[in-house]
Structures are given as structure tokens and as C-alpha cells.
Amino acid sequence: MAGPPQDMAPGRGPHARPALIVVDVQRGFDDAEHWGVRDNLDCERNIEALLAAWRERARPVVLVRHDSAEPGSPLAPGAPGNDFKDVITGEPDLLVAKSVNSSFHGSPDLEAWLRGEGIDQVVVCGITTNHCCETTARVAGNLGFQTWFVIDATHTFGRAALDGSLIPAQVLSSVTAANLHGEFATVTTTRAVLDSSR
Template sequence: MGMEIYENTALVVVDVQKGFDDEGFWGRRDNPGAEENIASLIDVWQETGRPVVFVRHDSVQEGSPLAAGSAGNAFKDFVAERRGKGSGPELLVTKSVNSAFYGEPDLDAWLKGAGVRQIVVVGIQTNMCNETTARMGGNLGYEVLFPLDAMHTFDLAGPFGWTATAEELTRATAVSLHGGRFARVVTAREVVAAAR
């Protein structure tokens, strides 16, 4: 089944911030190749003049490595140095919750104003802000592509003494989104090839 990436498909780069490098706070992560795949997608989007949305999480939680104004709030270098380099439209959205659709400025209004019908969600974390943004995008009527290797997450403890590894959470997110038809789970390579 072929994949079509439209001329105005938006790449939504979620929370690729330095604070996520704090292993002492977050724990063990999966997918060490995430950053390279995110960079390759930003590059092809900028080369082809498609819209890129950079999303930054300005945490209001006490002690968060992503707190507004902290060093960890800044975008990782490979993202920071790519901002403003594309020939297409670019937007910065800041948020303090999981969904990029609940940020400033209004992402849905910006996308609809540009006639965007398809979005590609990448960034950090797979099962948190990425999944929430993808689900909301699907609910708002966008065709959502979710390149699973262009994101990562962390091991997590839950209720009843349950824990899940980052890999288990990634798989659960992929099955929920794809199986539930919120999004189409794909690879970065497939998206790059279709976008070229």
C-alpha cells in the first residue's frame, strides 16, 4: 500500500528538548536512533518547502527538567540549528499539557488556515505527548502518520505494582493508534521516500 505525502503535509516535531537527556529523572529510554530519524524528516520537509511545526513543552511541574526558562527547556541542538532554515512555513507552539493542539498559538486553526489535511507526528515521548497529539489529530479529522522510529520513550511504573519497558509502551502505543485507526504507524524511511 503506497503512501502519499501531500505538498502541504505538516511535520509536527514534539518536545525534542534537552531536558529529556536527564536519565536520572526519566530513566532508561528506547530507540537510540530517534534523533537521527527526526533530523532526516526535518531535512526533507525543509528541502521540499513543506510546513514544519516545532512544539516545546514549558513544564509547570515542580522540579521538571523541562521547566520554562531552564536549560533543559531548550530544543536539542540538532533541532535548534534547523529552525528557520526551511523554505516553507514554520510555527512554534508552546504548551504545558500533553497535546500540541492545546498550546499557543492554536495549532488546529493554523493547520486548517493553511488547508493542511495530513500531519506527521515525531518527537518525544512516544506514549505521552506524541500519542496524545496523534489521537487528538485523528479526532479533529486529520490523516495522521506516526513514524515509530522517529520518537522514543522511557520505562514507566504504573498502578498495582505494574511496570512496562519503553519498548513495551512503544508497541502498545503503536497497536492502539494503528489498530484503533487514530493514526497510521509507519517508519521514517517510508515517509522520507514518499516526501521526496
């Protein structure tokens, strides 16, 4: 499988309008008793910086909300945890609601909207690194979008391995970066994206 082009930063090119896809930045992920220990405490600050940069340049912003169908989930519709965190401000160009990992499998149809807007570049950030963010980036790459994954504008939680040991959140984040880079997306940082878009 050919990977995405690696020689361009998001927003480069005469007609580039990269969409910022902000995945599941919801209050329910603050429930440490439910999720466990997280990594990257700078995640929300970096998302805030990306949102500000996109809005300053009038670039398209897509907000994605996970409406969990699992009983008792902090992300269930109607639960306080379903709401976006305070870092998410302003109106998006598109709001996608989903109940699965991929932002391309929600409503309204993200792929159809991007194609209708003539957008072929996407920048992915949000929560969690190795689930909904990674899945969204994989699908974006498979659909032919030039995709950037802003690793330090995501965070995740430690998870139990099949043998019962704990895999730390930072290890999972590193594995996501290795899985994606050069195959589905270009893994990058908030600073690199902000510098490239000036």
C-alpha cells in the same frame, strides 16, 4: 469510530502539503535520573532526517515545546532542559508552546493554523512516544486530519505499573503503535516516509 484513510502516503495527492509536527525534542529528556531508561537511540537521527526532507521540499514544519508547570521539572521555562536539542535546527513555520500533552492545546492554536494554511495531512514525531506524541496523534485523528505517526522517530522511557513492576520503554512503544494504527493514525517508519516523499 472510522479510522483515517490508509491508502495514501504523506504528501501524495495534487494539493498535499503535509505538516511535520515535531513534539518536545528538548534537552530535559536527556536527564536519565529524572526519566529512567529510554528506548530507540535512533530517534534523534531519524527526526533530523525528516526535518531535512521537509525543508528540502519546502514543506511546513511545526515545532512544539513543552513548557512544564510542574515544580522542579527539567522542562520548565528558564531551565536549560527547556531548550531544544541540537538536532532541531532552523526556524519553524509555527512554534507551539504547551503545558499539557496535546500539541493542539497550546499557543498559538495549532488546529486553526493548519486549517488556515489548507493543511489536512500531518506527520507526528518527537518525545515521548506514549505521552505527548500519542496524544497529539489521537487529537489530530479526532479532528479529521490524515495522520501518520513515525514510530522510530519517537522514543519513550520505562514506567512503573500499578503493581510496582517496570514496564519497559519498548513495550510502551509497541502498545502506542497498536493503539493508534488504523484508528487514529497510520503508524509508519522514517524510511517509509522518506521513500514516499521522493
